[in-house]
Amino acid sequence: MRNITQHNVTDAVRKSFEAIDDTRLRFLIERLVTAVHGYARDTGLTHEEWRAALDFLNRAAAISNASRSEFTLLSDVLGLSSLVDLLAASPGATEGSVLGPFHSRGSPWVESGASLIKDNPGEPVLLRGRVTDTQGLPIPAATVDFWQNADNGLYWQLDSSQPQDNLRCQLRVQPDATFELMVIRPRPYMVPTDGPIGDLLRVSHRDAWRPAHYHVIVEAPGYRTLVTEIFDAEDPYVAQDAVFGVRESLVADFKPGNDPAVREKYQLAGAYRVVDCPVKLAPAA
Amino acid sequence: MRNITQHNVTDAVRKSFEAIDDTRLRFLIERLVTAVHGYARDTGLTHEEWRAALDFLNRAAAISNASRSEFTLLSDVLGLSSLVDLLAASPGATEGSVLGPFHSRGSPWVESGASLIKDNPGEPVLLRGRVTDTQGLPIPAATVDFWQNADNGLYWQLDSSQPQDNLRCQLRVQPDATFELMVIRPRPYMVPTDGPIGDLLRVSHRDAWRPAHYHVIVEAPGYRTLVTEIFDAEDPYVAQDAVFGVRESLVADFKPGNDPAVREKYQLAGAYRVVDCPVKLAPAA
Numbered sequence: 001m002r003n004i005t006q007h008n009v010t011d012a013v014r015k016s017f018e019a020i021d022d023t024r025l026r027f028l029i030e031r032l033v034t035a036v037h038g039y040a041r042d043t044g045l046t047h048e049e050w051r052a053a054l055d056f057l058n059r060a061a062a063i064s065n066a067s068r069s070e071f072t073l074l075s076d077v078l079g080l081s082s083l084v085d086l087l088a089a090s091p092g093a094t095e096g097s098v099l100g101p102f103h104s105r106g107s108p109w110v111e112s113g114a115s116l117i118k119d120n121p122g123e124p125v126l127l128r129g130r131v132t133d134t135q136g137l138p139i140p141a142a143t144v145d146f147w148q149n150a151d152n153g154l155y156w157q158l159d160s161s162q163p164q165d166n167l168r169c170q171l172r173v174q175p176d177a178t179f180e181l182m183v184i185r186p187r188p189y190m191v192p193t194d195g196p197i198g199d200l201l202r203v204s205h206r207d208a209w210r211p212a213h214y215h216v217i218v219e220a221p222g223y224r225t226l227v228t229e230i231f232d233a234e235d236p237y238v239a240q241d242a243v244f245g246v247r248e249s250l251v252a253d254f255k256p257g258n259d260p261a262v263r264e265k266y267q268l269a270g271a272y273r274v275v276d277c278p279v280k281l282a283p284a285a
Numbered sequence: 286m287r288n289i290t291q292h293n294v295t296d297a298v299r300k301s302f303e304a305i306d307d308t309r310l311r312f313l314i315e316r317l318v319t320a321v322h323g324y325a326r327d328t329g330l331t332h333e334e335w336r337a338a339l340d341f342l343n344r345a346a347a348i349s350n351a352s353r354s355e356f357t358l359l360s361d362v363l364g365l366s367s368l369v370d371l372l373a374a375s376p377g378a379t380e381g382s383v384l385g386p387f388h389s390r391g392s393p394w395v396e397s398g399a400s401l402i403k404d405n406p407g408e409p410v411l412l413r414g415r416v417t418d419t420q421g422l423p424i425p426a427a428t429v430d431f432w433q434n435a436d437n438g439l440y441w442q443l444d445s446s447q448p449q450d451n452l453r454c455q456l457r458v459q460p461d462a463t464f465e466l467m468v469i470r471p472r473p474y475m476v477p478t479d480g481p482i483g484d485l486l487r488v489s490h491r492d493a494w495r496p497a498h499y500h501v502i503v504e505a506p507g508y509r510t511l512v513t514e515i516f517d518a519e520d521p522y523v524a525q526d527a528v529f530g531v532r533e534s535l536v537a538d539f540k541p542g543n544d545p546a547v548r549e550k551y552q553l554a555g556a557y558r559v560v561d562c563p564v565k566l567a568p569a570a
Contacts, residue, residue, distance in 0.1 A: 001524045001525050001526065001529070001531065002523055002524040002531050002533060002536065003531070003532060003533035004367060004371070004526075004529050004530070004531060004532055005371065005532070006368070006371040006372060006374065009364050009367055009368050009371060009529055010364070010368070012364065012529060013363060013364035013529060016364075016489065016491055016529075017489050017491075019489060019490040019491070020488055020489050020490075021488075022488075025488070027328070028328055028330075028334065029485075029489070031324060031327060031328050032324065032363070033363060033364070035320050035323070035324045036363055036365055037364065037365070037368055038320070039316060039317065039320045040365060040368050040369060040372065041368070041372070042316060043312070043313055043316050044372060045313075045369055045372065046369070046372075046373065047369055047370075047373055047512070049313065050360070050365070050366070050369045054354065054356055054357055054360065057354075057356040058349065058354050058356060060346065061345065061346035061347075061349045061354075061355075061356065062346075062349075064343065064346045064347075069339065069342075069343050069346075070346075071339055071342040071343060071346065072339055075335070075339065078298060078317070078318060078321055079294050079295070079297065079298035079301075079318070079322065080321055080322070080325060080335070081335070082289060082294055083291070083294050083295070083322055083325050083326070084325060084330055084331070084332060084335045085332075086289070086290065086291040086294060087291060087325065087326070087329060087330065087331075088331065088332055089291065200314075203305055203306075203307075203310070204301065204302050204304060204305050204314070205304040205305075206301055206302075206304070227332075238287055239286045239287040240286050241286065241289075244286070244289050244294055244297060244298060244301075245289070246286065246287050246288070246289060247288060247289055247290070248287060248288035251287065
């Protein structure tokens with residue numbers, strides 16, 4: 001340690017973490033050191049490049065705050081968030097997709113059958129589903145956390161023209177494990193491009209669009225929590241999601257609906273769309 | 286891209302960066318994607334671990350500001366900063382060492398032979414050197430950027446009791462390429478431990494001490510800029526630097542000095558120390 005050289009530095013750093021008590025954390029940090037040092041060696045990373053990388057992270061820090069994490073977005077555009085979702089997949093269960101930066105705990109509780117439309121413009125959509133295990137058996141204890149963007153493409157957190165908690169809710173499924181919500185058709189939108197991630201996307205000639213989607217988190221005691229999205233099959237960006245979140249099984253048809261009973265229940269003036277969203281949860285590990 | 290799977294996601298992400306014009310940047314990003322995805326796959330990174338990592342980065346962002354980068358510190362305690370220095374080493378030139386978080390541009394210019402002691406308590410040290418090329422030929426156009434901590438272990442930026450720019454300066458070497466400064470003996474100090482890096486060090490049972498050192502940046506037209514440190518051979522932490530910056534060639538003896546001419550020139554009441562700091566610069570690439 002008094003004579004750190006190019007040849008012994010990686011071992012010295014690994015050794016410095018050997019006393020971590022938690023076996024898994026020790027493994028994760030040891031691999032992190034190996035990966036980071038391997039990257040610098042393989043690429044012959046220069047001072048200027050290292051400084052540019054730190055400048056990138058410092059700019060990411062400066063633009064982040066309690067309701068915006070440029071680091072989550074970095075993980076998203078590098079496909080890491082998506083990869084972690086995919087690695088967590090359980091055979092037979094609904095696929096997961098990225099959580100995104102607009103979820104926060106504490107959405108208002110509503111009953112299944114509620115309408116979130118209120119004063120929102122946009123095409124009405126009846127979102128309905130049933131939560132089962134991978135064998136198809138109903139899970140009546142399941143809860144659904146739902147959020148989507150408004151017709152102008154913005155989530156309520158970033159848009160002072162929307163009421164607080166606009167277009168988000170939590171609900172308990174019905175005794176038969178079904179649920180139903182009247183919502184609006186989601187809109188494609190761009191991830192924020194005013195920070196360093198925006199620079200990265202521009203220099204890569206990548207666009208910042210995310211195809212229109214709903215977010216849901218489905219939880220039930222004894223089952224793995226599902227964090228996923230439901231995409232609109234007709235969206236122009238469904239095959240080029242900036243954050244690599246689309247899976248074929250999560251692309252839904254927004255079918256035309258015009259049932260007078262539904263129109264009356266939700267006080268709709270005209271036609272609407274129907275999205276079926278069956279959810280299968282895997283057992284907890 | 287409409288059906289991202291565990292098997293195609295890494296290729297899809299790599300492809301998304303293929304249009305980067307700059308060849309080197311494209312290579313660096315492609316390798317970054319490979320390394321990040323490889324890490325997640327090799328470790329079987331879970332959602333909870335990924336969220337913990339993002340929480341770590343978000344906490345690092347929250348505690349960073351214009352004069353403190355928790356990201357630089359992360360690079361330091363992971364040995365990455367040191368590795369980048371070591372990879373940049375030029376045969377025959379003075380070895381580099383970590384820049385650290387306390388450098389900023391625009392230190393006051395002084396003449397060689399100046400004293401930075403002013404009202405600082407601490408043991409006086411005559412720091413002297415000569416800037417040459419790797420053949421030993423003098424480089425009279427060289428400039429030296431110098432900074433150190435005060436006798437209480439703190440750099441002026443973090444200590445409102447110190448005057449602005451305390452114990453830092455820039456100078457041009459003399460026509461014979463020598464330089465001399467009267468400074469104080471530096472102190473060991475702890476890197477900041479009130480952020481997530483402090484948590485990492487604690488969970489690793491690592492201490493946060495850096496051995497006492499001076500910082501210098503030496504620059505001259507036509508030569509590679511040298512960013513380095515000079516360590517005190519008698520420091521108790523010289524063999525366990527928290528940021529892996531010590532190299533044997535940068536450890537200096539703080540020799541006793543008592544030359545009446547030096548004492549008179551610098552108005553010293555008593556003895557002092559002498560540190561010789563020969564600097565060899567490599568030619569620019």
